[in-house]
Amino acid sequence: MPTQTKVDKVAELQEKLERCSIAVTTGFSRIPVNEMTDLRRRTREAGVELVVIKNSLMSLAADAADMPQLKDIMEGPTAVAFGYDEPVDVAKTLSDYIRTTRSALTIQGAVVGGGPALPTPEVERLAALPPRPILLSQLLGQIQAPISGLINVLNGPLWAFGGVLQARIRQLEEAGEGAEESDD
Numbered sequence: 001m002p003t004q005t006k007v008d009k010v011a012e013l014q015e016k017l018e019r020c021s022i023a024v025t026t027g028f029s030r031i032p033v034n035e036m037t038d039l040r041r042r043t044r045e046a047g048v049e050l051v052v053i054k055n056s057l058m059s060l061a062a063d064a065a066d067m068p069q070l071k072d073i074m075e076g077p078t079a080v081a082f083g084y085d086e087p088v089d090v091a092k093t094l095s096d097y098i099r100t101t102r103s104a105l106t107i108q109g110a111v112v113g114g115g116p117a118l119p120t121p122e123v124e125r126l127a128a129l130p131p132r133p134i135l136l137s138q139l140l141g142q143i144q145a146p147i148s149g150l151i152n153v154l155n156g157p158l159w160a161f162g163g164v165l166q167a168r169i170r171q172l173e174e175a176g177e178g179a180e181e182s183d184d
Contacts, residue, residue, distance in 0.1 A: 011061075013057065013058060014061045014064040017070070019082075020083060020084055021085065021087050022087035022112045023083075024094055024107060025070070025078050025107075026080070026081065026106060026108060027075065027076050028078075031103065031105055046090075048089070048090050049081070049082040049084075051081075051082065052079045053080060055075075058074060058080060059074070067111055067114065070117065073109030073110070081093075090110075091110065091127035094127070106120075110123045110126070
């Protein structure tokens, strides 16, 4: 029979899963306590909530939150990073921590929203994405490129016509100057 503490913990995890935009599972075996403390501090600074939890309790919470795909990416001692804002930020925070500290921490996978479970390589690709403002500017550039090309194509005949008119004006001016010189 489950204790009230475990029931409360499952309900708390369920609420976190329902609120989060991304949940990243990590394996943290062979990580010293001081490194885990540093990881918690860095994730907290980034607005990410890191929870070390038993897989059985997380499985119950995942089922209750209608996210059974989360169970596919939990193996061994598991810590789950919950992100409530930008999904990229969570993946980037964990990936940067692993890269800079050469930690034994491993990313097992992630669930973004209610989508399918993302394997480790997909989470690393997510972490490699540029920040949102840069992505938006790249998107706008891609949208504007065909329009700019169309404007250049449409302006081409006008520029050519303007060039023809300028040449004719010069030609008439030269012919007019030649006529004045012959009158003298």
